[in-house]
Amino acid sequence: MTVQDQLVQERPTSTASAPGQPIIEIRNVSKIYPGGVKAVDHANITVNRGEFFALLGPSGCGKTTLLRMLAGFETPTEGEVIIDGHNMATVEPNKRPVNMVFQSYAVFPHMSVEKNVAYGLRMDGRPSREIKERTEEALELVKLGGYGKRMPHEMSGGQRQRVALARALIKRPSVLLLDEPLSALDAKLREAMQLELVRLQQTVGITFVIVTHDQSEALSMANRIAVMNAGVVRQIAKPAELYEFPKDRFVADFIGRINLIDAKATRSDDHLVKVTSPAIGEVELAGEATGDVALAVRPEKIFVAEEKPTDPDVVTVRGRVGEVAYYGSYSNVYFDIGNGTPILADIGNVSRDIDNNTFSRHEEYWLYWRKSDTLVLGD
Template identity: 60%
Template sequence: MVQTRKVKAFGPDVGTDRRKPIIEIRNVVKAFGAGVRAVDDVSLDIGEGEFFALLGPSGCGKTTLLRMLAGFEVPTSGDIMIAGERMEGVNPNRRPVNMVFQSYAVFPHMNVERNVGYGLRVTGVAEAEIKTRVAEALSLVKLGEFGKRMPNQLSGGQRQRVALARALVKHPKVLLLDEPLSALDAKLREAMQLELVRLQKTVGITFVIVTHDQDEALSMANRIAVMEKGKVRQVAPPADLYEFPNSRFVADFIGKMNLFEGRVSGVQNGNLQIDIKGLDRVAVPFTGSASGNIAIAIRPEKVKLGQTDPGGDNVRLRGRVTELAYYGNESHVYLENQTGMPISVNLKNATRTTLPSISIGDELWMSWAPTDTLVLTE
């Protein structure tokens, strides 16, 4: 049996890292044209040796922020410090960062060795040193045999490794990765996720990755900043982000979430009393302050289904099955309560020989522990 550990104490989210910051972003704004703010007053510290993810839907400003770190975009206002130095007026070729591009941008007219050695050659490193460092970098990404190949003789995954080796061979203080896995197929993507984590541990360099894929961010990063409309909504380690989202947006964006709008009716024994249409009064442990309209949220996999009323202090409601979806490892059950409110429940298909015997139209009890209920004020 695997031991469980506490994800996080209840309380306001802080999302800080005690490591020495290598990147300090202070009130950075990037405006394109009049009134369009791609990045809107973002402040972030990224610690040395972190695997940090910028996560958000397309158009949220995460790539613009990354490009400002690389120097391809200039902030309209605000400051960016990398390794303690202000980056204002510092050109991309003078910054202690290197980037892995979404398209990889592996030079098609150079073989793998020339590609990887390019960054050393243009800065005047001696040929003998280039040779050893290129060999090192290629073996790091497991492309030791491929030095003489041209990029068009490589698969997408291999080209990406070339792009990685080409950036890492420069020994940057920070490696920037712009949607590095989006062009790979699902199987390869999962393998590369583990590979990137291994690489980051091996070289010990700070990685900053931009992604719209929450699975990618959750599985690789040690901290994640969720962005929306140019603003950072929450910064937290993956498990905290998943289990303690600070807003409806984050809750809904990361994973699936059942959201119920309701009103606070009072506090009793440290429990927040919330009235929700279609449910009984719900009592949820909550230490913050909340009043008026709020939402409670419950993850689909934390809801239990049963034929009978489970009783106790569980939050519970009855509903009718409207939809069933089988995913192999899981089955998703979609229900509706009397008021037509949709709720989804995920069930693990934990054994091979049995499936939950549920069919469309069944009336079932849904229940979950009060401590699994989230209170969202924003």
């Protein structure tokens, strides 16, 4: 029997156990620390069985506190935490159907890899033969077969993180909680481990909940993402929806890079608003927000031309080249469009003609983007 088969076989059955059904329900949960500090403010989140779910936000937004309440290391001030159909209010951390991988790995330095991985089973008093078999299977699962006799100091950071993953998975939890597990790795290794975590989650099929402040990490790994700020869940959506259709200015600005142009909007027609900005003049756009708004457009959706486009379905503005950052496959070009408003355009370097890939300071161009790529966002 494979590790995947065993994980599925040993999962407790419940009314919420079918794939795609909720396995975690965070119901109106708040956490207030002494002194009135509200770390989490009436959060409502549902995580489905088999999802790779991300809690994303800046430092201090409450995402780690929320993860710790799932693990049982913190108690909600109000609200309910439901895991696999059971209220966790009185359930101790070691009795919950979850396991946690910490940012610092928490690998025991004085134990070999196999002893680290087997630690939880030994504490549970499992038979020696079962411990040996499951340890070998868990190491194979994280691609560390044959590394069992090594000591942690003999392994790279990425390998130590895999040891921590194997140690968590060997207990066969219903939910694996990951607290910024890749933050200590260098950029290239982080990217490789992101792919490994996705592969691992798809292989074992259990629910992963990861906490991260890295937007690209969440976008590339998660099925759905909850964006938090100041203890409040601002939006929950799939990565593409979150990137292309952020619901407010904070989410738009936090997810990836985006240009935000201050403007005023008045209702024009159903689902249309008339937007006025000193930078771009007056234009009618799809949107609901009125009053003081921000026009939001992603840098990769901006095009550059020497002649003014005549297409009525685009927004146009004159811009002067400011800073240019060359990254090989593309360049970040900042344009001054007046009123101190910079516009960033990602310009792909699609040919080897260096002259055509070069922008000089103070050169002027027409910038344009499709109206349909423009978001009208309130606060």
